[in-house]
Amino acid sequence: MLCGIDEAGRGPLAGPLVVVGVILKEKVEGLNDSKQLSEKKREKLFDEIKQKSFYHVVFTDSKTIDEKGLSACLKLSIKEIMENLKKEASSFLMDGNTSFGIQNLQYKIKADATVEEVSAASILAKVSRDNYMKEIALKFPKYIFEKHKGYGTKAHIELIKEYGRCEEHRTTFKIKGIDDILNQDSLF
Structure with a gap:
């Protein structure tokens, strides 16, 4: 089989x-x-x-x-x-x-x-x-995971810019244009 x-x-x-x-x-x-x-x-x-x-x-x-x-x-x-x-x-x-x-x-x-x-x-x-x-959208409501499922949509990227990454985010997946901002602000 x-x-x-x-x-x-x-x-x-x-x-x-x-x-x-x-x-x-x-x-x-x-x-x-x-x-x-x-x-x-x-x-x-x-x-x-x-x-x-x-x-x-x-x-x-x-x-x-x-x-x-x-x-x-x-x-x-x-x-x-x-x-x-x-x-x-x-x-x-x-x-x-x-x-x-x-x-x-x-x-x-x-x-x-x-x-x-x-x-x-x-x-x-x-x-x-x-x-x-x-399920995790309930734990991290500000990221709206139930909508974009963690994919790099414009809305998701805007939320990462605003709140930084949470423990569910992959830190080795670089996001063009915002990783420099996040590193400067020490959000994660």
């Missing part, structure tokens, strides 16, 4: 990296790249995918991303998924253009839109991460 692997949260300025592996046990209708689906459709598919699959979800917090680097965190997450799903999976396929040097990991660009298991992983990763960002 194929284990599809995908991630959400590679590029945001705040919040975790979420990597998911999925092995479908039953057919799930309507799968696609999570970015091509509405939030409502993703959330509906989320529960169905969980019921009809073996899956493993790995969260890596922003502090660990800053300490180890994004590529190392991706690689560690993929290895954890492979270890946890090795009994059920006969092969592993990652969305993207690299295997991160991991043996027995295949990769395919746009697999999240063309391979059902990877589409399912894409949806679980996106919804899991979005739900996390909605």
Whole structure:
């Protein structure tokens, strides 16, 4: 059985990296790249995918991303998924253009839109991460994480300019034009 692997949260300025592996046990209708689906459709598919699959979800917090680097965190997450799903999976396929040097990991660009298991992983990763960002929005209301999910939107960057970074922000992700301001003001 194929284990599809995908991630959400590679590029945001705040919040975790979420990597998911999925092995479908039953057919799930309507799968696609999570970015091509509405939030409502993703959330509906989320529960169905969980019921009809073996899956493993790995969260890596922003502090660990800053300490180890994004590529190392991706690689560690993929290895954890492979270890946890090795009994059920006969092969592993990652969305993207690299295997991160991991043996027995295949990769395919746009697999999240063309391979059902990877589409399912894409949806679980996106919804899991979005739900996390909605939860932390309650702890850090001034950043409005529930709206932009930690991505570098104009509104989010303006809030960082105003308040500095919180513990959910990735300090190694530099923001053009404001890191100099933040460093001068010692806001973080």
